[in-house]
Amino acid sequence: MVLLIALGKQSNIHFDTEFPYLPWQFVLMGVFGIIATAGGVLDWRYHRNPLNMKIPKKERDAEAAALGLGGIPMFLLMWFAMVSSSPKIYLIPILLVLIYTVVAICYDEFVFHIKRCTKIENIYHRMLVLGNGIAWLCWFNYIYG
Incomplete structure (x- = not known):
């Protein structure tokens, strides 16, 4: 939210003058x-x-990989696409990171969580x-x- 407020005037993000002030997606x-x-x-x-x-080390490593190699890059790519005048250039990298992230989350859920949770x-x-x-x-x- 801080980034939206700080960069909202400089980007293609449009705030409304009436409640809820942000687009419905936000x-x-x-x-x-x-x-x-x-x-x-x-x-x-x-x-x-x-x-x-306790969470075993292999599970912690899998979750860290999903966040570090999936979640964080995804956030950055989505942010850059949102403030870019040409977001199409980010579409393929976003989809590649999305595929990796979904696979990493499924691995964590189906290998570590499905039977013991x-x-x-x-x-x-x-x-x-x-x-x-x-x-x-x-x-x-x-x-x-």
Whole structure:
């Protein structure tokens, strides 16, 4: 949000003079981003409890790879596409990073989580993955829709 406010006047982002002030895609991004963040925080807190299972190193490495090689580059590419006068040049890199990120998340879910997670932990994961996915689709729609 800070980047939107700071760079909103310099880019092709248009603020409205009436509530909700932002395009509908940004409103939904905020809602689903909050759901995803809540799921991530709840999952993190769940694993901080010593009574719950600890995350093995292989799983931590897989999650770090999904975030570091998928999530962070995706954010940067989407931001550059959003503020660019020619966002089409970012489309192929965005789709390549998207494919990698989906594969990394599926690997984490189907290798590490599918059999050992409790019902509540699966709910946290769904909040995190689906919230981020819907927020990303809204952002993509804003840029390329």
